[in-house]
Amino acid sequence: MEPIPYYYESINRNAILVKPRKPFFKWLNEVFKDEAPVTSMEENNLYLVREMASNEDVEKWVSKNFESIFTNELNDWCTNEDEWPAQRTYKLFKEWFNIEIHSMILDLEEEPVLKE
Structure with missing residues (x-):
C-alpha cells in the first residue's frame, strides 16, 4: 500500500x-x-487566475474582468449573441451568477497540467 502523502504541491x-x-x-x-427547462447544473465552470494576496483581491479582479467570464458563460449555452442581454454589467453578472473564490489549489497528480 502506498503511503499517504502529507504534502501536495500547490x-x-x-x-x-x-x-x-x-x-x-x-x-x-x-x-x-x-x-x-433547465433549473440547475451538475457541473460549473472553474476559472484559474494568477495567485493573488487575498480573496478580496480576486473579487476586485472579477469586478474588473467579469465581461470575459460572463461572455464565456453565455456562449457555453447560446452562441447567438443576439439572444444575450445587451447590457452585461457587473451588477447583472452578480445577479445571474454566484462566485466562489478558492485560494488553495493542490495538485494531486504527477502528470503536468496541459492546456487546450
Whole structure:
C-alpha cells in the first residue's frame, strides 16, 4: 500500500467557481422555449487566475474582468449573441451568477497540467 502523502504541491493560481442563479436559468429557458427547462447544473465552470494576496483581491479582479467570464458563460449555452442581454454589467453578472473564490489549489497528480 502506498503511503499517504502529507504534502501536495500547490498551484500558483486562485480559482473562481461560477454557479448560475435563477435569473440565468430564466433567460436560458426563454431562449430555448421548446426544450425541457433547465433549473440547475451538475457541473460549473472553474476559472484559474494568477495567485493573488487575498480573496478580496480576486473579487476586485472579477469586478474588473467579469465581461470575459460572463461572455464565456453565455456562449457555453447560446452562441447567438443576439439572444444575450445587451447590457452585461457587473451588477447583472452578480445577479445571474454566484462566485466562489478558492485560494488553495493542490495538485494531486504527477502528470503536468496541459492546456487546450
